[in-house]
Every structure is written in structure tokens, then in C-alpha cells.
Amino acid sequence: MENVFEKRHLTKKSENISEWYNDVxxxxxxxxxxxxxxxxxFRPYSYALWERIQATLDPWFKKDGxxxxxxxxxxxxxxxxxxxxxxxxxxxxLAVVTKAGGExxxxxxxxxxxxxxxxxxxxxxxxxxYRDLPLKINQWCNIVRWEKRTHPFLRTTEFLWQEGHxxxxxxxxxxxxxxxxxxxxxxxxxxxxxxAPYVGxxxxxxxxxxxxxTYSIEVIVPxxxxxxxxTSHDLADxxxxxxxxxxxxxxxxxxxxHQTSWGLSTRAIGGIILVHGDDAGLIMPPRxxxxxxxxxxxxGKDGLSAEVESYAKNIIDKLENVGLRxxxxxxxxxxxxxRINEWELKGVPLRLEVGAREVKEEKVAFARRDTLAKGSFDxxxxxxxxxxxxxxxxxxxxxRSLKLKKDLTKDVATYAxxxxxxxxxxxxLRAPWCEDAACEAKVKExxxxxxxxLEFEEQGKTAKEKCFACGAPAKHRWLFAQSY
Amino acid sequence: MENVFEKRHLTKKSENISEWYNDVxxxxxxxxxxxxxxxxxFRPYSYALWERIQATLDPWFKKDGxxxxxxxxxxxxxxxxxxxxxxxxxxxxLAVVTKAGGExxxxxxxxxxxxxxxxxxxxxxxxxxYRDLPLKINQWCNIVRWEKRTHPFLRTTEFLWQEGHxxxxxxxxxxxxxxxxxxxxxxxxxxxxxxAPYVGxxxxxxxxxxxxxTYSIEVIVPxxxxxxxxTSHDLADxxxxxxxxxxxxxxxxxxxxHQTSWGLSTRAIGGIILVHGDDAGLIMPPRxxxxxxxxxxxxGKDGLSAEVESYAKNIIDKLENVGLRxxxxxxxxxxxxxRINEWELKGVPLRLEVGAREVKEEKVAFARRDTLAKGSFDxxxxxxxxxxxxxxxxxxxxxRSLKLKKDLTKDVATYAxxxxxxxxxxxxLRAPWCEDAACEAKVKExxxxxxxxLEFEEQGKTAKEKCFACGAPAKHRWLFAQSY
Numbered sequence: 032m033e034n035v036f037e038k039r040h041l042t043k044k045s046e047n048i049s050e051w052y053n054d055v056x057x058x059x060x061x062x063x064x065x066x067x068x069x070x071x072x073f074r075p076y077s078y079a080l081w082e083r084i085q086a087t088l089d090p091w092f093k094k095d096g097x098x099x100x101x102x103x104x105x106x107x108x109x110x111x112x113x114x115x116x117x118x119x120x121x122x123x124x125l126a127v128v129t130k131a132g133g134e135x136x137x138x139x140x141x142x143x144x145x146x147x148x149x150x151x152x153x154x155x156x157x158x159x160x161y162r163d164l165p166l167k168i169n170q171w172c173n174i175v176r177w178e179k180r181t182h183p184f185l186r187t188t189e190f191l192w193q194e195g196h197x198x199x200x201x202x203x204x205x206x207x208x209x210x211x212x213x214x215x216x217x218x219x220x221x222x223x224x225x226x227a228p229y230v231g232x233x234x235x236x237x238x239x240x241x242x243x244x245t246y247s248i249e250v251i252v253p254x255x256x257x258x259x260x261x262t263s264h265d266l267a268d269x270x271x272x273x274x275x276x277x278x279x280x281x282x283x284x285x286x287x288x289h290q291t292s293w294g295l296s297t298r299a300i301g302g303i304i305l306v307h308g309d310d311a312g313l314i315m316p317p318r319x320x321x322x323x324x325x326x327x328x329x330x331g332k333d334g335l336s337a338e339v340e341s342y343a344k345n346i347i348d349k350l351e352n353v354g355l356r357x358x359x360x361x362x363x364x365x366x367x368x369x370r371i372n373e374w375e376l377k378g379v380p381l382r383l384e385v386g387a388r389e390v391k392e393e394k395v396a397f398a399r400r401d402t403l404a405k406g407s408f409d410x411x412x413x414x415x416x417x418x419x420x421x422x423x424x425x426x427x428x429x430x431r432s433l434k435l436k437k438d439l440t441k442d443v444a445t446y447a448x449x450x451x452x453x454x455x456x457x458x459x460l461r462a463p464w465c466e467d468a469a470c471e472a473k474v475k476e477x478x479x480x481x482x483x484x485l486e487f488e489e490q491g492k493t494a495k496e497k498c499f500a501c502g503a504p505a506k507h508r509w510l511f512a513q514s515y
Numbered sequence: 516m517e518n519v520f521e522k523r524h525l526t527k528k529s530e531n532i533s534e535w536y537n538d539v540x541x542x543x544x545x546x547x548x549x550x551x552x553x554x555x556x557f558r559p560y561s562y563a564l565w566e567r568i569q570a571t572l573d574p575w576f577k578k579d580g581x582x583x584x585x586x587x588x589x590x591x592x593x594x595x596x597x598x599x600x601x602x603x604x605x606x607x608x609l610a611v612v613t614k615a616g617g618e619x620x621x622x623x624x625x626x627x628x629x630x631x632x633x634x635x636x637x638x639x640x641x642x643x644x645y646r647d648l649p650l651k652i653n654q655w656c657n658i659v660r661w662e663k664r665t666h667p668f669l670r671t672t673e674f675l676w677q678e679g680h681x682x683x684x685x686x687x688x689x690x691x692x693x694x695x696x697x698x699x700x701x702x703x704x705x706x707x708x709x710x711a712p713y714v715g716x717x718x719x720x721x722x723x724x725x726x727x728x729t730y731s732i733e734v735i736v737p738x739x740x741x742x743x744x745x746t747s748h749d750l751a752d753x754x755x756x757x758x759x760x761x762x763x764x765x766x767x768x769x770x771x772x773h774q775t776s777w778g779l780s781t782r783a784i785g786g787i788i789l790v791h792g793d794d795a796g797l798i799m800p801p802r803x804x805x806x807x808x809x810x811x812x813x814x815g816k817d818g819l820s821a822e823v824e825s826y827a828k829n830i831i832d833k834l835e836n837v838g839l840r841x842x843x844x845x846x847x848x849x850x851x852x853x854r855i856n857e858w859e860l861k862g863v864p865l866r867l868e869v870g871a872r873e874v875k876e877e878k879v880a881f882a883r884r885d886t887l888a889k890g891s892f893d894x895x896x897x898x899x900x901x902x903x904x905x906x907x908x909x910x911x912x913x914x915r916s917l918k919l920k921k922d923l924t925k926d927v928a929t930y931a932x933x934x935x936x937x938x939x940x941x942x943x944l945r946a947p948w949c950e951d952a953a954c955e956a957k958v959k960e961x962x963x964x965x966x967x968x969l970e971f972e973e974q975g976k977t978a979k980e981k982c983f984a985c986g987a988p989a990k991h992r993w994l995f996a997q998s999y
Contacts, residue, residue: 063637066594067587067624072637075582075652082583098559099566103551104588104626104657104673105610110550123617126589128626131610132661140551142588142612142626153547153556168559173588173657177616189588 041376043310048254052305056183059313059376061304069181069188076377077184077300079321081191084299085171087223087319088193091215097167097195102149104173105140110148113273117147120240124176126188142175147241147266147292150196151274158198161280164288165208166198174296184301185258185515192296198276198288202267205289206244209265212293213246216261219295224303225316225428226250227436228260229459229510231484236468239292243267249483249510250302251432255439255457257483257512258302263293301515306435307428313378314400316428317421322358324350324417325379327370329386330363342390346383346413353414355421375400380424381417401427442508446500449511453478459512461489463505465498474500474511483510525860527794532738536789540667543797543860545788553665553672560861561668561784563805565675568783569655571707571803572677575699581651581679586633588657589624594632597757601631604724608660610672626659631725631750631776634680635758642682645764648772649692650682658780668785669742669999676780682760682772686751689773690728693749696777697730700745703779708787709800709912710734711920712744713943713994715968720952723776727751733967733994734786735916739923739941741967741996742786747777785999790919791912797862798884800912801905806842808834808901809863811854813870814847826874830867830897837898839905859884864908865901885911926992930984933995937962943996945973947989949982958984958995967994 039058042050056062061077064070073081089099105128112118121144128140143149150168158166171193181187195212199205213230220226233245242264250258270276271287280286307314317323328335328343340361350357358379360370374382384396389407395416396407401424408416440459443449452458460480464470475481485507494505523542526534540546545561548554557565573583589612596602605628612624627633634652642650655677665671679696683689697714704710717729726748734742754760755771764770791798801807812819812827824845834841842863844854858866868880873891879900880891885908892900924943927933936942944964948954959965969991978989 063640065587065633066591066636067589067633070587070589072587073585075584078584079582081585098563100559100562101557101565101675103549103554103556104659105551105554107550125617126612126615126624128610129613130623132663133607133609139614140610149549149551152550156547175588179616191585 041310041312044253044308045310048252048305051308051310053183055304055308055312055376059378061300061313062183064183067188069178071183071187073191073297076321077297080300080303080315080319081297083319083321084219084295085193087219088215088295089171092169092193092195095167095211096165097169097197099170100168101170101172102146102153104143106143106146106149108139108141110152111141113148114241114270117241117270121145121176124178126175126177143172144174144176145292145294146170146172146194147196147270148274151270151276151290154196154198154271155274155276158276158278158288161200161278164198164200164278165204166288167195167208168197169193169195182301182515184297184304186298190297192294194292194294197291198271199290200278200280200286200288202289205267205291206265209244209246209263209291209293212291213248213261213263216248216263216293216295220248220250220260221429223316223318224299225318225425225432226260226302226306227429227433229436229484229486231486231510232490233262233484234466234468234471234482234509236471237482239264241266241269243269247484249512250306251436251439251459251512252302252305252515253435253439255459255512257459257514258298258305259483259514260299260302261293261295264291266290266292306432308378311372312376314428315378315380317380317425320378320380321356322377322379323355323421324357324381324383325360325374326357326383326385327360327367327374328363329367329384331387335361335363336387338390339386343385346385346395346410349413350417355417371398381420383417399424440510444496444499449480449499450478453480453513457513459483459510461508461510462499463494463496464507464509464511465501465503466506467498467501467503470498470501470503479513480511481514483512483514485509525794525796528737528792529794532736532789535792535794537667539788539792539796539860543862545784545797546667548667551672553662555667555671557675557781560805561781564784564787564799564803565781567803567805568703568779569677571703572699572779573655576653576677576679579651579695580649581653581681583654584652585654585656586630586637588627590627590630590633592623592625594636595625597632598725598754601725601754605629605660608662610659610661627656628658628660629776629778630654630656630678631680631754632758635754635760635774638680638682638755639758639760642760642762642772645684645762648682648684648762649688651679651692652681653677653679666785666999668781668788670782674781676778678776678778681775682755683774684762684764684770684772686773689751689775690749693728693730693747693775693777696747696775697732697745700732700747700777700779704732704734704744705913707800707802708783709802709909709916710744710786710790711913711917713920713968713970715970715994716974717746717968718950718952718955718966718993720955721966723748725750725753727753731968733996734790735920735923735943735996736786736789736999737919737923739943739996741943741998742782742789743967743998744783744786745777745779748775750774750776790916792862795856796860798912799862799864801864801909804862804864805840806861806863807839807905808841808865808867809844809858810841810867810869811844811851811858812847813851813868815871819845819847820871822874823870827869830869830879830894833897834901839901855882865904867901883908924994928980928983933964933983934962937964937997941997943967943994945992945994946983947978947980948991948993949985949987950990951982951985951987954982954985954987963997964995965998967996967998969993
């Protein structure tokens with residue numbers, strides 16, 4: 032049996048971020064490894080975070096007219112094969128059901144790696160007239176991709192996500208929709224996850240299999256690596272042609288609609304852990320934190336007084352009444368130090384402490400998880416003070432992420448500088464590039480760095496330099512990085 | 516292209532409930548058939564109903580300390596095999612992944628037919644001390660069972676559900692938990708779905724594979740057949756023994772905890788459709804209806820006036836402000852009759868109509884979906900009137916379901932009466948039974964009727980008669996019926 036008074040060893044984030052990550056995922060109760068290869072168990076603490084992510088995004092989708100639906104998990108192989116690039120892109124990662132009900136299946140069924148093919152087969156029935164457009168469907172579901180190397184949350188064989196799928200009358204409308212979805216993800220990361228990502232366009236070779244254009248959110252992690260944190264695809268009419276989705280436009284002409292798909296997954300949890308956490312454990316961004324505020328009772332010499340306990344409970348009630356997620360810790364059998372360590376490990380953004388003194392003075396003591404700063408305020412100001420403190424923690428976390436992004440981005444012009452910047456501490460490298468796929472492949476081969484995005488701000492500018500890698504005329508300045 | 520002005524043919528429910536069911540599922544936009552055998556596509560209207568079901572149950576679970584988590588979809592076969600009855604029960608229905616990542620797997624992975632085995636493997640890690648109990652976990656997920664005969668919602672190869680899984684220090688605590696979960700389901704069906712089910716204990720042969728006792732909710736459908744609408748299992752220590760879940764009790768003794776599992780699935784949607792619907796289409800129970808109130812604008816000779824439209828929009832605002840789910844229909848290009856038919860087909864419990872007259876008189880016209888009764892009220896009383904009308908629709912639907920239950924239940928004492936009652940219109944048959952499995956199997960073989968439940972009220976009474984089927988001494992009076 033685990034001795035709860037003995038602190039488990041948490042590797043220092045500053046010393047080895049990769050070991051720290053594995054430690055904190057297990058010790059903070061976010062996940063356990065499963066027997067199924069490459070899979071994790073989402074324990075209640077990480078699943079609660081996923082529920083907060085769902086509760087944030089889902090109303091935005093619905094307000095825009097996106098409707099939730101649910102399509103089958105198992106995709107008949109002939110559907111997957113219809114779009115050539117799509118099946119080629121996903122083939123190496125497929126899990127395949129070949130037996131069911133005690134018999135060999137005549138046709139194998141693929142466990143969905145994404146749902147374009149099974150959805151669009153049906154969209155062809157639903158879309159007949161221009162009046163049926165735009166069609167906007169979203170699905171919250173599980174996905175299986177057979178990955179060679181896996182990390183909890185960041186890359187797992189099975190993960191959870193939402194996938195939005197839309198069909199539109201025109202190419203412009205579809206592209207605007209793909210960008211709108213990207214905008215939701217950007218807002219989510221900045222205003223809720225307190226992360227400062229890069230946003231832009233993927234190179235041709237990094238596009239979603241079958242897409243005309245892929246837009247991406249790239250989070251920069253303290254080791255200088257990139258985490259692709261959400262993508263949105265303008266599919267043009269690539270899928271609608273092969274799935275024979277056709278509508279009669281207002282002039283009576285048969286037209287293939289333009290489509291989009293866009294997704295954000297439980298990988299977001301990995302980004303939140305990696306960027307915000309510190310040597311003491313997790314730091315949950317306040318607007319997503321499953322527990323935003325924890326109230327600890329402090330015992331006196333004679334144990335926990337009824338007065339202190341009811342004072343603490345009253346604080347919880349007041350916080351819950353204004354919709355805050357609060358937890359009460361009256362576990363005075365354990366030392367205050369142990370209890371503080373546990374809540375710091377779990378990354379609860381704001382800790383309140385109340386004991387006999389606070390009751391007497393009608394005060395509340397607090398400690399911020401981000402800065403570890405301590406202080407106190409009058410209990411009568413509780414709701415306002417807690418609201419302000421949580422906003423301040425959010426602002427501080429976002430500022431740190433923004434600083435990290437700036438500190439770990441370098442503009443480089445030569446391949447020598449590019450390589451040097453990936454030697455130890457890694458960087459995001461903004462470099463003039465020729466946009467040639469062979470050049471990109473060579474860079475990847477030699478440095479493990481891939482194109483992350485062409486930022487929208489850079490898309491409008493023409494690079495006048497030569498390509499940093501091959502010396503051919505550059506087209507734009509792209510962001511390169513090693514990635515998770 | 517579909518001519519929207521031409522009414523599709525909806526089979527009369529009173530003439531052929533099975534054809535009516537298939538018609539209404541497709542025509543009301545609840546589901547589409549998928550290419551994957553035995554699967555359906557949950558279209559937005561049925562998925563929204565599922566979201567309402569989730570939003571009803573999930574807070575009850577959480578309030579009781581049940582925590583949501585997520586375990587892998589794919590279960591290594593050796594885990595499934597551990598509990599002998601369990602694997603025997605589920606083997607005929609398994610879908611099996613044998614290839615992944617382009618290679619044959621050394622061990623096949625089963626697509627979860629239920630999650631006891633993969634969860635309890637991990638519970639063994641989480642449960643060490645009596646202080647770790649009770650452990651209460653719930654999971655909202657998809658399930659695959661390879662079914663020979665399928666019906667939309669009622670029995671599909673893939674379905675959605677929640678599965679609660681708990682572990683307790685004592686047998687009594689576990690049984691109380693299993694009954695508490697059953698109580699949630701009963702409350703859900705009665706107070707939200709407006710259905711009057713039978714509640715009780717399953718016979719040994721109808722128990723969940725591996726359970727000590729299975730409790731069940733059985734809904735009676737207008738054709739006299741039973742729909743098993745939710746189950747809750749007292750698993751005793753059957754699984755905890757084979758998965759080696761052990762805790763140190765307060766005396767330092769190693770003990771296997773007692774466990775429960777309990778689930779409610781998208782099958783509930785099938786019950787709601789089957790019982791409440793009528794010849795005009797669906798009737799949604801008001802507390803779960805995705806759209807509770809629809810407001811139709813009525814055009815005058817010169818089309819839709821801006822006054823009428825803003826009057827209708829103001830009604831929508833007022834309803835949404837008090838948390839009601841309201842939809843606005845200003846589609847005056849189509850005839851009022853057509854629009855009314857469409858909303859009746861979708862079963863929206865309350866329809867409001869406003870035109871020039873209502874605006875002038877500051878009135879609102881209404882029509883109830885259940886009774887089709889019409890009337891009007893003063894707009895100033897809108898919120899109260901709508902609240903009352905929705906409560907009345909709920910009460911009427913529940914009363915109908917209760918009457919159906921009474922009308923379609925017969926007490927029988929002889930096999931001749933039993934068989935006669937299953938000849939055409941079917942019935943739930945309450946009959947004294949010996950509780951012998953061979954006798955039960957013979958009845959099933961000869962009449963297709965199975966034991967549904969032993970009602971809790973009947974459990975306390977000892978039957979003094981002879982078994983209706985075999986003449987041996989009866990133990991209790993059980994409910995038998997044919998089932999979906």
C-alpha cells in the first residue's frame with residue numbers, strides 16, 4: 032500500500048520535460064496506461080477537463096447552426112478507398128475488423144480514423160437542392176489510428192475528438208467556414224487554454240489527405256517542439272465529386288458542393304499540461320480547470336473546529352452559487368504541507384485557506400498556483416476577489432505562453448543557422464523557403480524539422496531571399512520545427 | 516428532387532406499428548440506415564434527444580459522487596476471457612480487430628461489447644485500501660454487438676450508452692448501489708420520458724453474463740411486446756475475484772470488493788418513439804423534446820407582416836429566457852397545413868401560432884401535439900401558460916403509458932390462457948412460475964415469450980399456485996412477454 036505521507040518523486044520539468052510529463056500525468060491522476068497498445072485510460076481528472084473543453088466549444092458550434100449527429104464507428108473498406116489520397120494517407124494507421132459474430136467478414140470494416148468517407152456517402156442523400164445548403168454537422172466521438180510511437184494525450188492509438196463536416200454552395204463559402212472553425216480553435220486556445228499558438232496554412236505535403244488546403248493551430252512547447260493542436264481543412268470538391276454529392280443550384284444546374292472538415296482532440300490536454308506545468312506539477316488554466324478553487328481548512332491544536340468547517344462550507348456555497356467549480360478539503364488528518372503539495376500537483380489555479388484566525392478576522396487567505404504568491408482578502412469580497420484572481424492567473428499563464436513563443440522563435444536565413452538552432456534546446460524557425468516538396472523532405476530527413484505553418488501575416492508577403500535550404504528563390508517565410 | 520409539397524405516406528400506427536415505426540424514423544429525420552450492417556446514422560434530431568437524455572442523467576450521477584472517465588474501445592482478448600460466463604455470454608456478438616498498422620495482430624482485440632473486463636483490470640490498481648471505496652466510475656461511449664436482426668434504435672450493431680461501474684466494501688452496499696441506479700432509470704422513464712415501465716429482477720437465465728443479480732426496467736409497447744429499457748447489475752465479487760481487485764479492510768484483512776454495473780442506451784429513443792407516437796408521427800415527451808415549443812407565423816393576404824414576425828420573435832425570446840427550447844417557423848412560402856404536418860410529424864409537444872389577429876388582440880393561439888386540442892391565451896401569460904401546457908402534455912403522455920401498461924397486462928394461471936394471450940395482440944402475462952430454467956426455455960421455445968421481470972412487489976409474496984407451464988410448485992408470479 033502506498034504511503035500517502037511519502038511524497039512521490041516528480042522529475043523537475045526544468046531538468047527533463049519528457050520524464051516530468053510522464054510523471055505528472057500519472058501522479059496527478061490524469062491518466063493510466065492501458066493494456067491495449069498505445070492507449071491510455073482517461074481518469075476522471077483528465078476526462079473532466081475534456082468535458083470543460085466540450086462545454087466551451089459545443090455552444091459556439093451550435094450557435095453557428097452546426098448540428099451534432101453520430102455516424103458509425105466501422106467504415107466499410109470500399110468507402111474509405113473512394114478518395115485516393117485519403118486512403119493512401121490513412122492506410123498505414125488503420126485498425127481493421129475482419130471477424131464479427133463468429134464469422135469472417137466478406138468485406139473488412141475499418142475502425143474510423145476520421146469520418147469523411149462514411150459521412151459523405153450519406154451527405155449525398157441529404158444534399159439535393161441549394162436549399163439544403165449549407166449543411167453543417169459535428170460529431171463528438173472516438174478515433175483509432177495505429178501509431179508506432181505514442182505519448183499520453185499527445186499521440187495515442189485511440190483518442191477523443193470532435194469532427195465538424197460541412198457542405199457549401201460555393202468555394203468561397205467553404206473556405207470561409209474552414210477559417211471560421213480555425214477562429215474558434217484560436218479563440219479556445221487563447222482565451223480558455225491560455226496558450227499563444229501560431230496559426231496559418233500547411234504546406235502541400237503536410238495537408239490532410241484529400242484536402243485542398245489545411246489550416247492549423249501550432250502550440251510551442253517549452254522544449255521548442257511543435258504540437259499541432261487543431262486543424263481545419265478546405266476540402267474543395269475533392270470528396271463531393273467521388274461521393275457524388277450534387278445539388279441543383281438556383282439556375283437548375285447540377286453542382287458539387289465545396290466542403291470542409293475540422294477537428295480538435297484530447298491532444299489539447301497534452302498541450303495544456305506541457306506548456307503551463309512547473310516543477311511542482313500541473314497548472315490548470317482557470318477557465319477550463321475542473322476545480323478552479325480549492326478551500327483548505329486549517330486545524331488548530333484541538334483539531335478542526337466546527338466554526339472553521341462551516342466558514343469553509345459557506346465559502347464553497349458562495350463560489351458555487353456564482354457558477355465557479357470549487358472543492359472543499361477538510362482532510363486535516365494529513366499535514367497541511369502534504370495537502371498543499373497534492374493540490375499544487377493537481378494544478379488547481381487558486382487555493383484558499385481558512386483557520387481560526389481567518390474566521391475571527393472574517394478574512395480568507397489565498398495562494399495563486401501560477402506565481403505561488405500569497406495574500407488575503409476580506410470574506411465579504413470573496414466572489415469579486417476570486418473572480419479577479421482567476422482572471423489574473425489566466426492573464427499570467429497566457430503572458431508566459433506568449434513569451435515562450437517569442438523566446439523560442441528565431442528568424443534564420445541559412446541552413447547552418449537553422450541546424451545550429453535545433454542542436455540542443457529546440458526552436459521554431461522562421462525561414463525563407465522555396466515551397467518545393469523535395470527540398471522540404473530533405474530538410475526533414477536531415478534535421479527532423481518539418482514545415483509547421485505559413486503564418487497568415489507572412490502569406491501576404493513575398494520573400495525576396497533565397498531558400499535557406501536549397502538556395503532556389505524563396506516564396507514565403509515559413510515556420511519550421513520538430514514536432515510531437 | 517423531393518417535392519416538399521407532396522406529403523410522404525406515413526403508415527398508420529394503429530394499422531401496422533412496425534411499418535409505422537420504420538416510416539416515422541426516416542420521415543421525421545431521426546435516423547438513416549448506414550452502409551455498415553445493422554448500423555444507423557443518428558441524425559441531428561435523434562442525437563439532440565440523446566443529448567437531452569445525457570443532460571438529465573449525468574447530473575444525477577455526479578451528485579452521487581460518480582465520476583466520468585474513458586477506457587479503451589479495444590479490449591485485448593485475454594482480458595475478456597477472464598470471467599467465464601461473461602465471455603460465453605458475449606462471444607457470439609463480438610466484432611474483432613485482427614489487423615492493425617498493416618500487420619496481423621499477435622492477439623486479437625475485441626471492440627467493446629461492454630467494459631467490465633477492461634475497467635476492472637485497472638480497478639485492481641486503483642483499489643488498495645477501504646479508503647479507496649466506494650469507487651464510482653461512469654463512461655458515455657459507443658458499444659458494438661454483432662446482432663443478427665436489427666431495428667433502428669431498438670437493436671443496432673453499434674449503439675451509444677452510459678455504463679456505470681462501482682466497487683464497494685460490502686455486499687449490501689453494492690446491492691443498494693445497483694438499486695439506486697435502477698431508481699435513477701425509473702425516475703428518468705417516468706418523470707422525463709413519460710413512460711410507465713415495469714421494474715424488477717431478472718431470472719437467472721436472463722441475467723447479465725457474470726452478474727449475481729440483474730435488475731431491469733421493462734417498457735410495454737402498444738403491440739404488447741416488451742422493451743428492456745435499462746438494466747443494473749449486482750456483480751457480487753464475481754469479477755473482483757478473477758481480476759484480483761483486493762482491498763485491506765479496517766482490520767487489515769484482504770477482501771474482494773462487491774461491484775455493480777448499470778447502463779442506459781440509445782434504445783431509450785426507440786421506446787419513446789414506439790409508445791408515444793400516433794398516426795400523425797412522433798410525440799416527444801416535453802421534458803426531453805429537443806424542440807419543446809414551435810412558433811408558426813401565419814401570413815395574411817399580403818404575406819408575412821413585419822409586425823407578426825417581430826411578435827413571434829419576441830415570443831421565442833421570452834421562452835428561451837426561461838430556459839425553454841423553442842423554434843421559430845416563418846416559412847410562409849409553404850402552406851400552413853404543410854408546416855403543421857411537418858411539426859406534428861416531428862412531434863413537437865406544443866405549437867403556437869401567431870398572425871395579424873393574435874397581434875391585434877395580444878393573444879397566442881396554441882395546439883397540443885398529444886390531444887391536438889386547440890385554444891389561445893393572453894400573450895402576457897405566455898411563460899406560465901406554456902409551462903402549464905407542457906406539464907399537461909407530460910401528464911397526459913404518462914397517463915396514456917400507464918393505461919397501456921394496465922390494458923396490456925393479464926394475470927394468467929394456465930398455459931392455455933398464456934398461449935391464447937399471445938395469439939394476435941400481445942400481452943405482458945403475469946403467471947405463477949416454478950423458476951426452473953428448463954421450464955423457462957420450453958416456454959420460450961413454444962411461445963417466443965421470455966421472463967421479463969419479477970416485480971419487486973411480487974418478490975415478497977410466495978405464489979401458492981402451480982407453475983402455469985409445467986405444473987410444479989410455483990415460487991413467484993413473474994411477468995412474461997415477447998420482446999424487442
